[in-house]
Amino acid sequence: MTYHFSMKHQALLELSRQRQSARLEGYACIADFHKGLHECDHISPWTKSGCNIGADIMVIGQDWSSSEVLAADPPDYNTVELGFNPKFPTNKNLDRLLERHFGVGRGECYLTNLFPFIKIGNATANIKMRDMAYCAKRYTLEEIRIVSPKVAICLGLKTFIAMMRATDRKGSPKMDEAIAAPFLFETTMIHCVAHTGALGTNNRNLVPGRVASDWQNLAGETYKQRPVSNSSIP
DSSP states (O other), X not given: OXXXXXXXXXXXXXXXXXXXXXXXXXXXXXXXXXXXXXOOSSSSGGGGGOBOTTOSEEEEEEXXXXXXXXXXXXXXXXXXXXXXXXXXXXXXXXXXXXXXXXXXXXXXXXXXXXXXXXBSSSTTOOOOHHHHHHHIIIIIHHHHHHHOOSEEEEESHHHHHHHHHHTTOOOOOOXXXXXXXXXXXXXXXXXXXXXXXXXXXXXXXXXXXXXXXXXXXXXXXXTSOOXXXXXXXX
């Protein structure tokens, strides 16, 4: 189905309502903390900072937060308002890379997180791949269908592999292999880059300048002719 611009807001709102009413065993929900203070009408609160439904660029993070972070008292009201913490390396590095290589700010993009539930524990707590793939199929692929960006940039190898699984692709590529093997979903090219957090960036930059090179190549590929399929024809 092709979503015309006037239909996108409603389709995304309906998807967010599905997320709000859903539960996934072993995880909490956004509304479970501080009487629903963090709840929003998006799949992920991160979308508050990048909600351009006509964007060429979608950025897909792994997940938004954890139970320990959200249970903090008092809550971080700045993050509640913005949907992100500007001080986190993940956000600072992402903003820098988008501006440097695409010439855009986050507000010109569509940002989301693949896993919309809340993992139990700290910010580095594990999420099972089967649960990530389930959420990718139920939510992220639908967001891509609705927004229909030229490119969807997966932050981190695990996020990219979850998207592979959601589209019935096999294999467990290493980072270099994943970056070199984007794939087409309907009319959107899905790419992998190193996670923009401190650990992902530092590991990728063990070879100096590799993150910048990855993004430079990605920008060049993005602005080539957009593939067309029958599903994109109104």
